Amino acid sequence: KQEVTQIPAALSVPEGENLVLNCSFTDSAIYNLQWFRQDPGKGLTSLLLIQSSQREQTSGRLNASLDKSSGRSTLYIAASQPGDSATYLCAVRGGGFQKLVFGTGTRLLVSP
């Protein structure tokens, strides 16, 4: 059974810092991995999708890497802003299966 863990559970940083969020999964046979952002009381916004054959994806100040063999992914946020404050979730889709297994999330607070 796939299990997805995110560290840290919560993170508080001052504006402008670069930061890294970690995601680990127990079964490396994944189809893809997706990072999401969730604002309080809201749904999820897809940030980046990395296919199993890819090593990283970039979008603006966000960069996500994937090391499938070690069961890890990181989300790098450059020059953090207060508007980045949210919960960040990673989710993996196992090979041959449709459903995503979500991580426990990292609550990020960027203070001005």
Next chain:
Amino acid sequence: GAVVSQHPSWVICKSGTSVKIECRSLDFQATTMFWYRQFPKQSLMLMATSNEGSKATYEQGVEKDKFLINHASLTLSTLTVTSAHPEDSSFYICSARSGRIDSPLHFGNGTRLTVT
């Protein structure tokens, strides 16, 4: 980008009544839709997977007679919480994707259900 609309965004109902939540894909055909439940400060737990025109597949521990899912068209899926009880109070989120298995999931904004 792909848009998924979920309605209502919040609902309060009395214990014993039924509540229907709608999930619509506005600009793409959603062959597969997923329904999740989220408790406060916890991650999303998949409840069921529905493919257009067929019965939903429920996750272990999810009562199919209590959480009725209908996916009658390529743009609409509904979740009906029947005979709701206070313990059903939660945040319900739907997601959808097109037919390609490598396509990303797009999520609705969720429905906050409070059963009194």
